[in-house]
Amino acid sequence: MTGISRQARQWRVRRDFTLLKWTAAAAFCVLGVVVGDLRGLILCAGGALLLGGFALHDVVAPVRLAADDQGLTVVTGLARRRRLPWPEVTGIRVARTARYGLSWELLEIETTESLHLFSSFELGTSCMAAADELYRLRPA
Secondary structure, X not given: OOOOOOOEEEEEOOXXXXXXXXXXXXXXXXXXXXXXXXXXXXXXXXXXXXXXXXHHHHXXXXXXXXXXXXXXXXXXXXXXXXXXXXXHXXXXXXXXXXXXXXXXXXXXXXXXXXXXXXXXXXXXXXXXXXXXXHHHHOOO
C-alpha cells in the first residue's frame, strides 16, 4: 500500500444554511437601520454579528468531519483541524434528545482524551447515516 487512502468521506455544512445565516445577518443590519432606535440598533447589531460569526465559521471550516481508513479529521475551535487515528477512537454513538416538543440528534465521537459533538446541521446529513458510514470505514 502506498499510504494513500482508498476510501474517504467528508461531511460538510450545507450551503443553503450558510446562505440563510448570511441573509439573516443582512436582514438584521437593515432592520437596525430602519428601526432608528438606539436600543433596537444595538440589539440588531448584536444579532447581525452573531449570525455573521456563525456564517463565517461555516465559510472558513465547511468540512466539519472527514474519515478515511487511517482515521478521522475533526474541526475543533474555529478552524483548527485535529487528526484522530482509529485506535484513539473509543466510541461512536448517536445521542437523541427530546425536550419541549423538539427533538434532535448529536453524533458523539469519543477518544481517549476528548469528546467531539456534531449536529446534523454541521454534517449535512442525519447523524445516524454518518455514524453508519463511520462504522463501515472503521477498520475491524
